[in-house]
Amino acid sequence: MKESVRKLQPYVPEQPVAALKKAFGLSRLVRLSANENPYGTSSTVATAVKNWDFSESNRYPDADAMALRLAVAKQQGVDPAQLVFSVGLDEMIVMVSRTFLGAGDQVVVSAPTFSEYALHAEIADATLISVPTLADDHIDFEALAQAINPAVKMVWLCNPNNPTGTSESLAAIEAFIQQVPTETMVLIDEAYIDFAADAAALTAMQLPSKYENVVVMRTFSKAYGLANFRIGYAVFSKAYAPTMQAVRLPYNVNSVTQVAALAAVQDQGFVQATVAKNAAERQAWQDFFTQQGIKYDQSDANFIFFAYPAAEKLADYLLHQGYRLRTGLRPGWLRMTFGTAADGLALRKLIAAYLLDTTQA
Incomplete structure (x- = not known):
């Protein structure tokens, strides 16, 4: 061990x-x-799940989650090929940590933040560098940038942040990304962004198309009310999406969950x-x-x-x-x-x- x-x-x-x-x-x-x-x-989710053909229970699910993939891609204005689905965002955190981290690598976070970033860095034998938030608990981007060195392979940004609830502007996030070496991944967790007062202006959803080292994550557990179904996704650049599809377990998201998530997307x-x-x-x-x-x-x-x-x-x-x-x-x-x-x-x-x-x- x-x-x-x-x-x-x-x-x-x-x-x-x-x-x-x-x-x-x-x-x-x-x-x-x-x-x-x-x-x-949503009641449409309950209806969709009840109407699912349970005679298909002995079959493996659609590994590509194609119907859900197309719906989410249209909703978010991204290429369907950029999407990687996961069992909640927990599995996505596991996947990116396993893919981009090795022994001796470092991970930078703004603290306090979601504890699973640190947990999976530790499992990967990486070292966590915690940069304290400012007095108002917003991210200290200047200190975050100063913490980056050649050993840093990942930076986590939770926006809005858990547990503080504070959010950062897209301009501030992009300005920070421009200071990050291209070989260092910047992972932006937008689990709570649906609740933000100006979510459309805050989201970094389009940045993976602009910066290969940027990943944006979303979940259906919060605003969509699907926490029990365990479904999330990430938007990768076209350079990294194929690799992440290879890392992903082939049938990770079951058919009932796919049906539920699709119905949830359709009930805005x-x-x-x-x-x-x-x-x-x-x-x-x-x-x-x-x-x-x-x-x-x-x-x-x-x-x-x-x-x-x-x-x-x-x-x-x-x-x-x-x-x-x-x-x-x-x-x-x-x-x-x-x-x-x-x-x-x-x-x-x-x-x-x-x-x-x-x-x-």
């Missing part, structure tokens, strides 16, 4: 809601710790409604935190990252009230997924009451 694997600290997934309810004696638990879509999944009304409701909740929470004097990062995602001196105690209190927030991402900070309007209202009342009680104690 490789020493890097022997020492590995695994990614800790969310516990099932049923298990948490039982553990804490709750009749209802709202999980606001996994950035899931609180509005469910559901996505637009989700984004609109999320924007309203995001504004309500930012207004609330401002009124309460609680520090938070300006979010462009479906969650908010905020500071509280006794963060673990607040999270524990809210968990016992039926609301689970994400802890452990930064000392004294919590990340909270935006829920429905009703849950948002109830949760703000709980936090306001908790703050009042603790200040009076």
